[in-house]
Amino acid sequence: MPMQKFPDPKTLRQQLAQDPHRPLFHFLPPHNWMNDPNGLFFWKGRYHLFYQYNPREAVWGTICWGHASSLDMVHWVDHPPALVPEKGTGDENGCWSGCIVEHKGVPTAVYSGFVEPERTPIMLAHAEDDHLDAWKKSSMNPVIAGAPGGVRQTDFRDPYVWRESDRWKMLVGAGMTNGDSAVFSYDSPDLVNWTYRGPFFRDGGISSVRMWECPNLFPLGERYVLLVSLFPDLQGVYYFIGDYDGRVFSPTEEGYFERGSLFYAPQARLFPDGRVILFGWILEDRSEQAVQRAGWAGVQSLPRQLAINAQGCLVSRPIDELKNLRGEHHLFSGIRLGSGGNFRLPLAGQCLEVEAVLAAEGGRMGMDILVSPDGSEYTRIFVDFEEHRGVLDTTHSSLSKQVNRRMLITPIRDDSSNEVRLHVWIDRSVIEVWFNDDAVITGRVYPTRVDARGLGVFSSDASGEVKRMHIWEMGQIWPADHGKA
Numbered sequence: 097m098p099m100q101k102f103p104d105p106k107t108l109r110q111q112l113a114q115d116p117h118r119p120l121f122h123f124l125p126p127h128n129w130m131n132d133p134n135g136l137f138f139w140k141g142r143y144h145l146f147y148q149y150n151p152r153e154a155v156w157g158t159i160c161w162g163h164a165s166s167l168d169m170v171h172w173v174d175h176p177p178a179l180v181p182e183k184g185t186g187d188e189n190g191c192w193s194g195c196i197v198e199h200k201g202v203p204t205a206v207y208s209g210f211v212e213p214e215r216t217p218i219m220l221a222h223a224e225d226d227h228l229d230a231w232k233k234s235s236m237n238p239v240i241a242g243a244p245g246g247v248r249q250t251d252f253r254d255p256y257v258w259r260e261s262d263r264w265k266m267l268v269g270a271g272m273t274n275g276d277s278a279v280f281s282y283d284s285p286d287l288v289n290w291t292y293r294g295p296f297f298r299d300g301g302i303s304s305v306r307m308w309e310c311p312n313l314f315p316l317g318e319r320y321v322l323l324v325s326l327f328p329d330l331q332g333v334y335y336f337i338g339d340y341d342g343r344v345f346s347p348t349e350e351g352y353f354e355r356g357s358l359f360y361a362p363q364a365r366l367f368p369d370g371r372v373i374l375f376g377w378i379l380e381d382r383s384e385q386a387v388q389r390a391g392w393a394g395v396q397s398l399p400r401q402l403a404i405n406a407q408g409c410l411v412s413r414p415i416d417e418l419k420n421l422r423g424e425h426h427l428f429s430g431i432r433l434g435s436g437g438n439f440r441l442p443l444a445g446q447c448l449e450v451e452a453v454l455a456a457e458g459g460r461m462g463m464d465i466l467v468s469p470d471g472s473e474y475t476r477i478f479v480d481f482e483e484h485r486g487v488l489d490t491t492h493s494s495l496s497k498q499v500n501r502r503m504l505i506t507p508i509r510d511d512s513s514n515e516v517r518l519h520v521w522i523d524r525s526v527i528e529v530w531f532n533d534d535a536v537i538t539g540r541v542y543p544t545r546v547d548a549r550g551l552g553v554f555s556s557d558a559s560g561e562v563k564r565m566h567i568w569e570m571g572q573i574w575p576a577d578h579g580k581a
C-alpha cells in the first residue's frame with residue numbers, strides 16, 4: 097500500500113481540545129469524521145479498534161480504516177490509518193466496514209471495498225507487523241466480486257467472519273429485490289476461495305427495512321445472537337437470539353437492542369477472556385454546518401459487555417474497566433420529592449457517571465443534567481412510572497438553532513416494583529443511559545453555555561424518592577499531553 101502522510105494525531109487532538117462538546121471518556125478520532133467501529137481484535141496483549149474514518153473532512157467520504165489500540169479498552173493511543181482506498185482496485189472509493197481474524201498467524205482484515213457508483217466487493221488485507229500499523233492488500237482481491245442473485249447490488253456489504261472447526265464462515269448484510277432484509281452466508285478454507293451457502297437468515301417482518309447492515313453472529317452462553325443494523329440508519333439495531341447448528345440459525349427471541357436512537361452499526365467480538373464486548377457508532381445530532389465548524393463528527397459508545405437476561409433479552413452494560421476512570425465520589429440518599437417537586441444538587445459537572453435508585457408510585461421522576469444557572473438549557477432523563485418507559489428529553493438541551501431536539505424513548509420492563517435503577521454516563525455532548533440494567537438510550541446534546549453543568553432531581557404527578565444516588569467525576573481516556581479543555 098502506498099504510504100500516505102497523515103498529520104500527527106496528538107497535534108490534531110490538542111487543536112480541538114478546547115471544544116466544550118468534545119467528550120473526554122468516549123473514543124473519538126483525532127479530527128474529522130468517524131462512523132462504524134471495525135476490526136475489533138486482540139493481538140499481542142493489546143485491544144485494537146479500527147473505525148470508518150474520513151481524514152479529509154468532518155462529513156462522510158473517502159472512507160479509510162482509522163486505528164487505535166489499548167491495554168484495557170478504556171485508555172487509547174492512536175495509530176496511523178490502516179487501510180486507505182487505492183485507485184484501480186475494488187476499494188478505490190472507500191474501505192468500508194469489516195472485521196479482522198487471524199489466519200495462519202497473520203491478522204487479516206476482511207472488508208467491503210467501494211467502487212462508485214455501486215460496487216462493494218469483498219476484499220482482504222494482511223497485517224505486516226505486530227502493531228498492526230502496516231497492511232498489504234491481498235493480490236487475490238476481490239475475493240467476492242458482488243452480490244448473489246436476488247440481492248440488490250447496492251445493498252450487499254459488511255462481512256463478519258469467524259472460525260468454525262476447519263473452515264472460515266462469513267455473513268454479509270443485504271437487501272433483497274423482493275423487499276426482505278437478509279444476511280447471506282459463505283464459507284472458505286483460506287479466506288480467499290469462498291463458497292456461497294445461500295441466505296443464513298432473512299426477514300420480511302418488523303425488522304425488514306431497505307437492508308440489514310453490519311451483521312454480527314456470536315455465541316452467548318448456550319445461545320447464538322444475530323445482531324443487525326436497520327438501514328437507513330436511525331431505525332435502530334435489532335437482534336435475534338436462537339440456536340445455530342453450523343448450518344441453520346433458528347431464532348426464538350427477537351427485539352431492539354436500541355431503537356431509533358443515535359447508536360448504530362455496532363461491532364461485537366468474543367474476546368479471549370470469554371466476554372463478548374461491543375462498540376457502536378454514536379452519531380452527531382446537529383446540522384452539517386455546525387459539524388463542519390466543529391471539525392469533528394462521530395463518537396464510539398462505551399465498550400459494552402453483552403449478556404442474555406433472565407427474560408431472554410439481549411442486554412448490555414459498560415465494561416468494569418471503566419471504573420478506573422472514576423474520580424471524586426459523591427453520595428446522596430433519601431431525597432424525598434412531593435408531586436411537582438425538584439431539588440438542585442450541590443454539585444455540577446459535564447463528565448460524570450451516575451448510579452441512582454428512584455422510587456415512585458406513579459407519575460414521572462428523574463434528573464436534570466447540564467442545567468444552566470438561569471434554567472434556559474437543561475437535559476432531562478426520567479422514568480415514566482405509569483407507562484413503564486425511560487426517556488431522554490433533549491428538547492431544552494441547547495439554545496442553538498443548529499441542534500436537533502428529541503424525545504428518545506425506551507420501554508422499561510415492568511417488574512411490578514416501584515423502583516427503577518438509572519445508570520447515566522454524561523460526557524459533555526454524549527449521553528448514555530441504562531434503565532434497570534437492560535434498556536438503554538444513547539443521545540447527543542450541545543448546550544451553548546459553558547456553565548450548563550448543574551444537576552437536579554424532580555418528580556411530577558406523584559411523589560417519589562431518590563433512594564440513593566452515587567455520582568463520580570470522570571477522568572479522561574487520553575494521555576494528559578493530548579490537551580484538556
Ligand code: DQQ
Nearest residue numbers: 132148192193253309361
Ligand atoms: N457504514 C459503512 C458501510 C456500512 C455502513 C460505510 C453502516 O460498510 O454498511 O461507511 O453505517
